[in-house]
Amino acid sequence: MNNQTRTMHLNLFLYNLGHHEASWRHPESLTDQLMDFTYYKQLAQKAEKAKMDAIFLADRISTSPAAVEKGSLVSFEPTTLLSALAAVTEQIGLIGTVSTSFNEPYNVARRFSSLDFLSNGRAGWNIITSGTDSEAQNFNLDRIPNHTERYKKAKEFLEVTMKLWDSWEDDAVLADKENGIFADNQKVHEIHHNGEYFKVRGPLNMPRSPQKRPVLFQAGTSEDGKEFSSQYADAIFTAHQTFEEARAFYLYAKERIAGIGRNPDQVKILPGISFVIGNTEEEAKKREEELAEFMNFSHSLIQLSNRIGVDVTSVPLDGPLPNLPDSKEIQGHQSRTKLIIELAQRENLTIKQLLIRLGGGRGHYTISGTPKSIADQLEYWFLNGAADGFNIMPQIMKRDLDLFVDLVIPELQHRQLFRTEYSGNTLRDHYNLPLPDNQFKSIKQC
Template sequence: MRSEAVLTATVMGLGMHQGAWRFRDGDPFDHLGPGYHLENARLAEAGGLHALFLADTLDGSEERYARPSLGALDPAVVLATLAAATERIGLVATSSTSFNEPYNLARRMASLDAMSRGRAGWNAVTTFVPGAAAQFGDAPLPDHAARYARAGEFLDVVKGLWGSWDPAALVGDKGTGRYVDTDHVHALDHRGEHFAVRGPATLPPSPQGRPVIFQAGSSGPGRDLAARHADVVFTAQNTLEAAVAFRTDLRERAAALGRDPDHLLVLPGLVPVLGDTTADAQDRKEHLDRARGIGPELDKLALRVGVPVADLELDAPLPVERIRANEGFRGSHGFRDAAVELAVRRGLTVRELLAENGGGHLQVVGTPDKVADTVETWLDAGAADGFNLMIDVLPDGLAAVVDEVVPRLRKRGRFPADYVGTTLREHLGLPRPALPLPA
């Protein structure tokens, strides 16, 4: 059981809450320029957060253009800019296995890892938004099983490419003119169901060996993928009981594959809505909810649970049986299951679920001490190794975490006083992977 929490901060548009862009000071398009991202990165690094985490969006249909896109800019491009302006904080980019090629993605993430001197992470996701498929051709979004079959092979190829150079390959002898020892650079020669990739990669390992792999699937195939490949799992868990069961199951799957379960970290999403007092925090939440309105959040909930908006009566319970009966559901099983678990366990109406679901994640509305208490409780229960903080409004919500929550956790001995090393892998307490990896 981990004594110190891992904390990462997610930058999604102008904040996780759908009303953030109307609530905050500043231009509604701040997220499209470098200054905003630089401010967030410097805040997070000043607070000693382990990493900055960027989402990705391949299509605007999920948000219906009702607010700033959660990932309008390519995350790798933004994080490359931030790499030059930061020194220690990890930089995690989301990118899809459904609509990329493994060679291009492996090169892009390895380049970010090189330019940040070993601080990069890749959040490997399978795209579940149906509209995204139309950006890449006429074929519909593949079903859940097909997306994960492709993702498994995709990760095999990417890791193989990242392991195609031995550290001994780098000679750089000016006297003899020998630059690289090619005996230590290995072709991949991968031929599988989805990909044929010769390899090797174009560049050698970074100071941390390879980028840290994050993964966000919570279904059965998603858990299998995480247990085999991931270093860190980002998950939607709204109740302590479900979170304990999820982390326990994931660790058991990793152990069954011969992995050390302590080398697979679980970070549920956490939306902190902070105030100096409970009343202040509730007032902030009420103002954000009014700025949002109920329509956008209802649309998003309908998409996430796989039923029409018309089936969601605001003052009635969530139609759980209809949701579970949807065998053709192609969305995120993690978000769907977390919403159902919260609604059933708490006996919430749809209206109450919209207020408490936190965009799909655990939401804590209250003082910094209440948020610190939640972090401690989940760590001690074995429900999490830390949290991916889904900041409600940026940058002031992040500043509140850094100024008020982090010092309390440090005082309790639940958050590191400083960065442990120079690479993201060192920050997380993860070993450098053995290279080269088998083809």
């Protein structure tokens, strides 16, 4: 596929009141609407009107009194909110994050099949393993299992869910009223999975969904994460601070995917881009600096400690990031820890400067600029081998989404880099992905 025929994919990373950690304190943030469904409905409909590929919801399944006080906001369970949004949208994809560490394959397979039916084929699953002790402590554990163990379990978890999604063959439902046969039981298969982590009989108690299985997303860029995504993901969410890093990852991922026999064009690489937009570069920079003024650095240090798995809450703000263990020794979020360490070292940042850099996107690339300059950067990454599209992360959700939709997307469309109409109705249509085969289709009953 050449650059002249490619168009970029754009997801709205829908994150409460905005991606800047202090967004809730800004005068333009709608704090009274945080738990109001109407707010999320309006954002989703705005993104759909702009022909964006999907809504994406992250998830973390822990909090604390201190975190709530300082700004770690509450959030809906993703598949629940997406099911509600399915009823008020028609074409935009609906991607939800669900952890393999604290769920069972049968429940997850059923939830995403349900979402796929309710949305007429728009469901996507962002597969995570989680990475914090605070999350583990909500699920009968004292500590999070080690990194390699979590990915080993995730692989078996996904294999079970895929068996369950395939447990009904496409033509199993007969609905034969005359003979009283709803489904051909020779085409509905017990999976009899008996592995190291899961023992599941099956079948799923619902037919194969419109997309046959949801579109699979994965966000880990550690070695374990890269191995997992190259085997299974339809799209990979990434975080990079520079074009060079993004391009290196893109080339590596595509080569690895091709090397195991998959079509690299059918696995989309989607970096996160967090942004502030102004009519001029000066206005955009002023808005970015204004957000930093609302930051609570004691809370920011807690957030940083959680991300890197090392307590840095007592480190002086005007000092450097202390020496940390090698990222491969981190049992939490390895790839994000590596990114943060390299950012601090490359730019010789103090702790306070690092916290400000992370405040807008938690390690994702942040941009402040005019609509044209932001479109220029997206175009450069897209056309020069660093991305197939982007997860769009407004720092103040409603304000910056409105500006992106009203000003940046028309600029991208003018350059023929983004669609003006949907070419289909399912998330697989938006990503140009084929329907997956059924692994039980060739089974012959004796």
